[in-house]
């Protein structure tokens with residue numbers, strides 16, 4: 001089973017092939033959300049961008065980003081409350097599925 005390691009938190013989980021990073025985070029006891037977004041997120045629908053993680057190792061062991069993931073978290077005009085764009089090396093924890101061992105680091109909003 002693939003191992004997902006959460007850098008900087010000394011936590012990891014073994015998950016079935018095809019599990020999401022979000023599911024691995026739950027199994028490891030890692031919260032991918034910060035502040036009010038612990039409650040106010042899309043709960044894995046790939047819409048809010050709050051579960052974003054930086055991939056440290058094993059990007060090739062994740063599924064390719066889908067249409068929803070490529071567009072989540074992008075500014076949607078002046079009314080957007082989303083501050084973070086799609087940065088290189090980052091994935092949505094709820095959309096990236098694990099195919100092999102990976103090391104990721106949660107990108108909490110209050111960390112910038």
Ligand code: FES
Nearest residue numbers: 044046049051094
């Ligand atoms: S939980 Fe909202 S995009 Fe992943």
